[in-house]
Amino acid sequence: xxxxxxxxxxGLTLPNRVVMAPMTRARAAAGGxxxxxxxxxxxxRATAGLIVSEGVQPSPIGQSxxxxxxxxxDEQVAAWRPVTDAVRANGGRIFAQLMHGGRVSHPExxxxxxxxxxxxxxxxxxxxxxxxxxxxxPRALDTAEVPEHAExxxxxxxxxxxxxxxxxxxxxxxxxxxxxFLSSNANxxxxxxxxxxxxxxxxxxxxxxxxxxxxxxxxxxxxxxPGGAFWGVExxxxxxxxxxLLTELARLGLAYVHLxxxxxxxxxxxxxxxxxxxxxMNPVFPMGxxxxxxxxxxxxxxxxxxxxxxGRAFIANPDLVERLRTGLPVAPVDxxxxxxxxxxxxxxxxxxxxxx
Numbered sequence: 001x002x003x004x005x006x007x008x009x010x011g012l013t014l015p016n017r018v019v020m021a022p023m024t025r026a027r028a029a030a031g032g033x034x035x036x037x038x039x040x041x042x043x044x045r046a047t048a049g050l051i052v053s054e055g056v057q058p059s060p061i062g063q064s065x066x067x068x069x070x071x072x073x074d075e076q077v078a079a080w081r082p083v084t085d086a087v088r089a090n091g092g093r094i095f096a097q098l099m100h101g102g103r104v105s106h107p108e109x110x111x112x113x114x115x116x117x118x119x120x121x122x123x124x125x126x127x128x129x130x131x132x133x134x135x136x137x138p139r140a141l142d143t144a145e146v147p148e149h150a151e152x153x154x155x156x157x158x159x160x161x162x163x164x165x166x167x168x169x170x171x172x173x174x175x176x177x178x179x180x181f182l183s184s185n186a187n188x189x190x191x192x193x194x195x196x197x198x199x200x201x202x203x204x205x206x207x208x209x210x211x212x213x214x215x216x217x218x219x220x221x222x223x224x225x226p227g228g229a230f231w232g233v234e235x236x237x238x239x240x241x242x243x244x245l246l247t248e249l250a251r252l253g254l255a256y257v258h259l260x261x262x263x264x265x266x267x268x269x270x271x272x273x274x275x276x277x278x279x280x281m282n283p284v285f286p287m288g289x290x291x292x293x294x295x296x297x298x299x300x301x302x303x304x305x306x307x308x309x310x311g312r313a314f315i316a317n318p319d320l321v322e323r324l325r326t327g328l329p330v331a332p333v334d335x336x337x338x339x340x341x342x343x344x345x346x347x348x349x350x351x352x353x354x355x356x
Contacts, residue, residue: 003297004325007049007306009278010218010255012093012166014049017301018321019258019280021309022052022097022169022223024065026127026339027346032057032070033079039086040347044318046092049307052169052223052258055099055176058156059149063110064101064176065127067341071096071156077163084164095167095221096160098153098211102177103138103186104231114138115149117180117187117194117203123232127339135231143191149177150203154210157220167219170207173260174286175231178204178222182241183233197237201245208249217253225286226271227263239267246275256280258309265303272304281305294324319351328352 007014029035042051057063057070070076080096087094103116108128116138125132141149157168172178180186181203187194193202204222211220224245227238235241246257258280259268272279281303283296297308314320316333323330329352337345 001301003294003301003308004321009050009307010167012050014093014307016047016049016321017307018049018297018324019307019309020045020048020051020314021282021311022054022171023311023315024054024068024339025346026065026067027341028067028069029079031073032063032068032076034069034076034083035079036082037343037347038069039083042083042094043086043090043092044347045314045320046087046090047319047321048092048314049321051087051092051094052309053094053096053165055097055171056156056160058098058100058152061105061110061112061115062100062102062149062152062177064099064105066109066129067339071098071159071163072152077159080160080163080165088164093166095169096156096163096165097169097171097223098156098160099171100149100152100177102180104135104176106133106136108133115141115145116177117141117183117189120186120188122175122186140189143193146193146203147206150207151210153207154214157211157215161215161219167221167255168211168215169221169223169258170204170211171223172204173223173225173230173262174228175233178207179225179228179230179233182235182245184236185234186232197241197244200241201248204245205248208252208254212252212254218255220252220254221256221258221280222249222254223258223260225260225262226267228260238263239270242271243274246271250276253277256307258282261285269303278307279305280307280309282309282311286311291330293330297324315345316349318349323352
């Protein structure tokens with residue numbers, strides 16, 4: 001078994017074990033609509049065993065950043081269909097990542113005060129239509145409101161399948177809403193969604209369960225960042241917390257769990273043992289100085305992961321799978337064009353040019 005062996009994932013046969021990780025590119029049109037350029041971008045990268053899309057807001061209040069796409073209107077569903085068609089025409093498979101920003105948003109972006117588990121602001125500046133601004137204090141959700149936000153993932157998952165996606169990944173990582181509920185300091189609730197580990201994992205389990213009920217376990221995955229400190233979240237008990245969460249999720253028979261290397265290998269290996277299903281491993285700390293390389297992928301295949309996700313390397317290398325397979329150089333990415341909009345630094349990276 002190598003990075004280039006096929007793998008059966010739910011109802012899909014992946015031709016290799018390379019996953020394109022979800023990455024915000026902030027190039028959607030007004031109204032959260034996917035664009036023809038987005039169809040080209042994902043189709044260019046369809047040799048990945050699986051593509052996971054950029055974060056897609058499941059509801060208007062779930063939008064974190066300007067310029068991101070949604071899956072909560074019929075128009076958004078229609079706009080996504082050319083994207084999924086283009087990926088499929090190029091032989092690919094694509095899951096939609098469903099991302100509710102929770103407190104990591106701003107009234108200028110969503111037109112109202114963001115919501116979160118508790119009235120505790122995120123740490124840092126959030127993106128807004130007029131530039132970076134300090135994260136606002138969110139409105140704490142009432143107990144009776146929480147289930148509708150869990151259900152929003154399921155509703156968006158139904159729309160994703162209608163739009164032609166092969167499945168969905170709930171964004172439970174990186175300090176967004178699910179991660180906020182898991183957190184020791186963003187979640188100060190005293191009701192059934194806060195306090196104990198069993199209570200702090202409840203929102204994640206309810207969101208995943210609702211999604212499984214909506215589209216099936218084989219079409220449902222979740223991404224987690226154990227111990228990650230994004231946007232100021234803390235998890236003092238990452239191993240206990242995520243072991244408890246994975247134990248609950250194991251009963252649902254999900255397509256996969258997608259872990260980020262946000263904690264040491266010892267904890268990650270323990271979590272691998274706690275999860276009986278397919279593991280996608282993102283083996284390098286997200287947005288750190290180092291990009292994932294072939295050696296990192298091979299090491300984690302040896303540690304028990306079935307699939308390996310690559311993030312930034314896919315931005316500048318639409319043919320990343322072939323470069324990894326043949327040992328060709330991996331081109332560097334232009335950080336300045338991550339979020340600037342337009343096709344430059346988006347559709348302008350070429351496949352490897354062999355000398356004549």
